[in-house]
Amino acid sequence: MATIQNKPTPTAPSTTTGGGLRAMDLYEKLEKVGEGTYGKVYKAREKATGRIVALKKTRLPEDDEGVPPTALREVSLLRMLSQDPHVVRLLDLKQGVNKEGQTILYLVFEYMDTDLKKFIRGYRANHEKIPAQTVKILMYQLCKGVGFVHGRGVLHRDLKPHNLLMDRKTMALKIADLGLSRAITVPVKKYTHEILTLWYRAPEVLLGATHYSTPVDIWSVGCIFAELVTNQPLFPGDSELQQLLHIFKLLGTPNEEMWPGVGKLPNWHVYPQWKPTKLSTLVPGLDSDGYDLLEKMLAYEPGKRVSAKKALEHPYFNDVNKEVY
Amino acid sequence: MAPSSYEMAASTLLCGEDSSSILDLEAGGQEEEEEVLLARSRTRGEPSVVFPVPSEECVAGFVEAEAAHMPREDYAERLRGGGTDLRVRTDAIDWIWKVHAYYGFGPLTACLAVNYLDRFLSLYQLPEGKSWTTQLLSVACLSLAAKMEETYVPPSLDLQVGDARYVFEAKTVQRMELLVLSTLRWRMRAVTPFSYIDYFLHRLKDGGAPSRRAVLRSAELILRVARGTCCLGFRPSEVAAAVAAAVAGEEHAVDIDKACTHRVHEERVSRCLEAIQATVALLAPAQPLKAEGPSSGRSRASSSSATVPRSPTGVLDAGCLSYRSDDAAAAAAASHASSAWRDEDGDCSPAVCSKRRKTSR
Numbered sequence: 001m002a003t004i005q006n007k008p009t010p011t012a013p014s015t016t017t018g019g020g021l022r023a024m025d026l027y028e029k030l031e032k033v034g035e036g037t038y039g040k041v042y043k044a045r046e047k048a049t050g051r052i053v054a055l056k057k058t059r060l061p062e063d064d065e066g067v068p069p070t071a072l073r074e075v076s077l078l079r080m081l082s083q084d085p086h087v088v089r090l091l092d093l094k095q096g097v098n099k100e101g102q103t104i105l106y107l108v109f110e111y112m113d114t115d116l117k118k119f120i121r122g123y124r125a126n127h128e129k130i131p132a133q134t135v136k137i138l139m140y141q142l143c144k145g146v147g148f149v150h151g152r153g154v155l156h157r158d159l160k161p162h163n164l165l166m167d168r169k170t171m172a173l174k175i176a177d178l179g180l181s182r183a184i185t186v187p188v189k190k191y192t193h194e195i196l197t198l199w200y201r202a203p204e205v206l207l208g209a210t211h212y213s214t215p216v217d218i219w220s221v222g223c224i225f226a227e228l229v230t231n232q233p234l235f236p237g238d239s240e241l242q243q244l245l246h247i248f249k250l251l252g253t254p255n256e257e258m259w260p261g262v263g264k265l266p267n268w269h270v271y272p273q274w275k276p277t278k279l280s281t282l283v284p285g286l287d288s289d290g291y292d293l294l295e296k297m298l299a300y301e302p303g304k305r306v307s308a309k310k311a312l313e314h315p316y317f318n319d320v321n322k323e324v325y
Numbered sequence: 326m327a328p329s330s331y332e333m334a335a336s337t338l339l340c341g342e343d344s345s346s347i348l349d350l351e352a353g354g355q356e357e358e359e360e361v362l363l364a365r366s367r368t369r370g371e372p373s374v375v376f377p378v379p380s381e382e383c384v385a386g387f388v389e390a391e392a393a394h395m396p397r398e399d400y401a402e403r404l405r406g407g408g409t410d411l412r413v414r415t416d417a418i419d420w421i422w423k424v425h426a427y428y429g430f431g432p433l434t435a436c437l438a439v440n441y442l443d444r445f446l447s448l449y450q451l452p453e454g455k456s457w458t459t460q461l462l463s464v465a466c467l468s469l470a471a472k473m474e475e476t477y478v479p480p481s482l483d484l485q486v487g488d489a490r491y492v493f494e495a496k497t498v499q500r501m502e503l504l505v506l507s508t509l510r511w512r513m514r515a516v517t518p519f520s521y522i523d524y525f526l527h528r529l530k531d532g533g534a535p536s537r538r539a540v541l542r543s544a545e546l547i548l549r550v551a552r553g554t555c556c557l558g559f560r561p562s563e564v565a566a567a568v569a570a571a572v573a574g575e576e577h578a579v580d581i582d583k584a585c586t587h588r589v590h591e592e593r594v595s596r597c598l599e600a601i602q603a604t605v606a607l608l609a610p611a612q613p614l615k616a617e618g619p620s621s622g623r624s625r626a627s628s629s630s631a632t633v634p635r636s637p638t639g640v641l642d643a644g645c646l647s648y649r650s651d652d653a654a655a656a657a658a659a660s661h662a663s664s665a666w667r668d669e670d671g672d673c674s675p676a677v678c679s680k681r682r683k684t685s686r
Contacts, residue, residue, distance in 0.1 A: 066481055066499040067506065069472040076473065076513035080390065093511060095503065103503065152386050153379060153520065 026094070027055060027108075034115075034162075039071075043111060053091060056107040071105060074177070077154055078107075086145030088112065088165055088176040112165035112174060116224070119166055124231040129285060134171065135228045140312070140320045141173040142221060147308035149175060150214045159220035160200045161227065198243045199223065199233050203254070204302050206244045208266030215302035218311075222297030226283045229290075234282065245271070251298065252276030259300040289316035379524045384562075387516045388589065391561050394440065394515035396447035401557035409453060410446060411554070416456075417442055417463040418552055423487030424467055430475055432544040433519050437470035439551040440515045441505060449508050457491045464493060465501035473513050518547045518565035525569035525584045535573075542572045546601065555600040562589045567597035571605075 027044040030052075034041045039058035046053055058071055078090040092108040116138070123130050142164065149156055156163075156175065163177040202219035204212050226234040235250070237243030244267075248254070253274045254262050262268060279291050279298075286294065293316045296306035306314070379387075404411045418439060425435045442462065451458045464485055471478045478484075481498040493501075506513070522543045526535035535543075546568045550556045556564050566584040581598070585591040 060499060060503075066468060066495060067472070067502045069478065072469065072472050072506075072511075072513060075511045079510070079512050080514045095507070103499070151380065151383050153383050154514075 027053070027106075029055070052111045054109040054111045056109060058105050058107075060103040060105060075107065081149060081152060081154065084145065084148040085172075086141055086148060086174055088174045109176075112167050112172075112176075114166050114168055115176075116161035116164040116166055116173070116228075119168075120161055120227060120231055129231065130228055132285070132287075135225075136317065136320055137171055137325060138166075138173050138228060139221075139225055140317050140322075141325050142175075142224065143308045143311045143317075144325065145173070145175045146217055146221060147312060150217065150308055155214060156217050156220075158200075159217055159224065161224060164224070198237050198240065199235055201243060202302070203244065203247055203300060204265065206240055206247075207262070207268055212302065214307065215305040218297050218305045218308065221308070221311075222294055222305075225294055225297060229283050229285050240267075248272070249274050250277050250282055251300070254300045262300070287316075289314065289318075292316070379521070384521060384524050387520045388562050391516040391520075393512055394444070394517075395560065396443040396557070398558075400443065400447035401554065403447075404554050404557065413451060413459045413462075414442065414446060414554075416459050417466070420460065420463045420487055420489065421467050422552070424484060427486050428471075428479060428484075430471060432548055433517065434467075434470045434474045435548055436517045436519055436551050437473060437513075437515060438467045440517060441466040441469055441509060441513070443557070444509050445505050449504075460489055460491050461493055461497065461501045462505070464489075464498055465505050468498060469502055469505060469513060516561050518550070518561045518568060519544075521562050521565035522547065522569060525566050526573065528584055529569050529573040539572050542575070543568050546571060546605070549604065550601060553604055555604050556597055559593065559597045559600075560589075563593050563597045564601075566594045567601055570594065570598050571601055 026048065027046055030043045030045060032040060033043050033054070039056050042055045042057065044053055044055045045051070058068070060067060060071075075090070075093065078087070081087045082089045089110040090107060091110060094106040094108065096104045096106070098104050120130070146156070146159070158177060159175070163175065165174045165176045166172065200220040200223045202212065202216040205216055223234050235243060235246040237246045248271055253271050256263055279295055280286070283291075283294065293306070293311060293314045296304075296314075297311070299305045311317075404414065421435065421438050421442075425438075445462065445466070451462065464481070468478070468481065468484055471484075481495040482492070485492050523535070523540070526539055526543065527533070547564065550564055550568065556567075559567075566581070566589055569584060570581050581591055581594055585594060
């Protein structure tokens with residue numbers, strides 16, 4: 001069994017300004033490893049310590065928008081959430097200026113060597129299934145991280161394999177990219193139909209609900225769970241309508257009986273009346289506890305979806321060594 | 326410009342045209358408004374979704390985190406001494422309230438903007454005798470709050486409505502935003518009384534759902550408290566518990582004990598409640614300015630831009646944006662920033678100088 005090494009908690013990130021040159025003098029960029037919601041991500045080495053970090057870079061053009069809301073929300077939320085071992089740790093924030101005189105922000109994160117998307121793709125390329133116990137410990141960590149985030153009054157709203165960082169050696173899994181996250185707060189207010197990756201988007205969002213809450217993240221978790229088991233996305237739609245039809249074809253078209261109020265959602269129409277397919281057919285390879293948990297994550301009615309906290313207590317996780325994760 | 330068809334509020338809250346009610350609920354109108362809101366909700370066709378009350382775990386987390394989102398301890402005392410800080414704060418909040426009403430932002434946006442303002446002023450000495458810095462700070466705080474909380478945020482220039490005496494370029498606003506962010510160490514997801522209020526209302530009603538009237542009234546009181554100085558030394562959890570007790574107490578006798586969990590101290594809540602009740606008794610209901618229509622707002626902003634000189638540039642150079650966790654360095658940086666601003670005295674254009682007026686108070 002892999003052991004997660006708990007690093008000592010780093011000091012709170014400081015904010016420093018040097019010229020862009022000075023900020024980058026502290027780090028040696030090694031390679032570009034991806035793009036977040038609003039910026040490029042680099043693997044880098046901290047020159048003073050040799051520590052490997054991830055640098056997330058964003059330019060702040062001096063236009064009408066000022067500091068972008070996505071950057072503002074992500075940093076603010078990470079300042080609040082980073083103490084949890086299942087949320088990626090923000091180590092520092094550097095502010096500098098580039099050659100054109102534009103302000104540059106560098107978010108310095110702990111480095112994680114892969115993400116769940118790459119991890120799954122690796123197994124798919126080898127025509128192998130991810131071992132059942134590996135699926136279980138990854139799902140346990142995911143539920144724990146989501147439980148923590150929700151417990152702090154935050155919706156992630158963009159959970160997908162690409163935003164779940166992993167360390168291959170330790171099998172540690174961490175939630176990242178909170179640029180689209182939102183606080184759950186009272187008075188409750190309307191959220192726009194903002195961009196969520198289609199494949200992991202909850203049906204109530206697709207149907208145009210703006211008063212959604214933590215269950216939208218649980219739906220995403222359910223989709224990820226299924227994908228870990230089969231190596232294939234469960235609902236790979238390529239438009240909002242196609243996404244809905246994918247879901248309805250597989251889980252059955254919802255009605256007022258199973259989802260009271262569904263007919264009043266803004267994007268509701270008459271849809272073909274598909275009957276549900278058994279989860280064991282859609283997602284072969286789970287045991288009965290696994291199917292029970294997955295079913296609870298993919299309940300149509302948001303209020304009936306299992307919470308992350310309750311999921312952690314589900315029998316499916318009984319044989320996980322909960323001290324380690 | 327805000328899209329005219331845009332509705333900023335959820336069904337339990339107010340649409341833009343009703344936003345004044347958040348600040349000035351009158352007893353007679355409450356039932357009527359509730360019916361309108363319910364009808365509106367039904368008309369939109371959305372099912373009434375009951376959101377989960379913040380869990381015990383969530384509330385405990387907020388209580389643990391809230392001290393990091395408060396002004397420095399000596400700030401309340403400084404304001405009670407009157408003088409420059411109080412004047413700056415009052416002017417800033419007056420402007421924020423006008424713009425807030427104009428755009429129909431939610432109550433949490435106003436609360437956050439005041440939170441940022443207070444925290445910044447408690448840590449950073451604005452240069453004296455430069456009233457434009459108050460204006461610029463107001464714009465930055467409201468802009469940041471709107472970005473954290475609103476789904477639509479007007480561009481910097483459009484945000485500067487409400488008889489602003491100065492209009493700042495977008496890049497100047499951005500630099501001020503960055504200064505506020507550095508000073509507050511990017512802790513913008515602040516815990517506020519709004520984080521708790523639903524929880525406390527539930528507890529004081531023995532777990533029952535609070536009425537919409539109670540929610541609206543609570544929002545009104547929280548904003549009144551944020552605007553004033555009487556509760557500045559109290560924690561957000563204490564303010565929320567006291568507001569919940571005040572509101573619930575309008576309907577039935579309440580036992581404050583029920584609200585005091587998670588290390589929220591009954592004695593402090595009682596004192597906070599007394600301060601709130603004294604304030605409410607002292608003030609007549611606040612009369613918000615009438616929100617201007619979009620077209621007149623636009624033309625006013627346009628005309629304003631044409632006549633007001635460009636905002637000072639080069640004031641917030643890179644040195645002003647330094648902030649280190651080390652207090653001495655922070656003080657040095659602040660001092661440097663002040664010096665940089667003071668150096669601008671000689672560059673003050675006659676037009677800008679002539680625009681300054683004594684604030685009558």
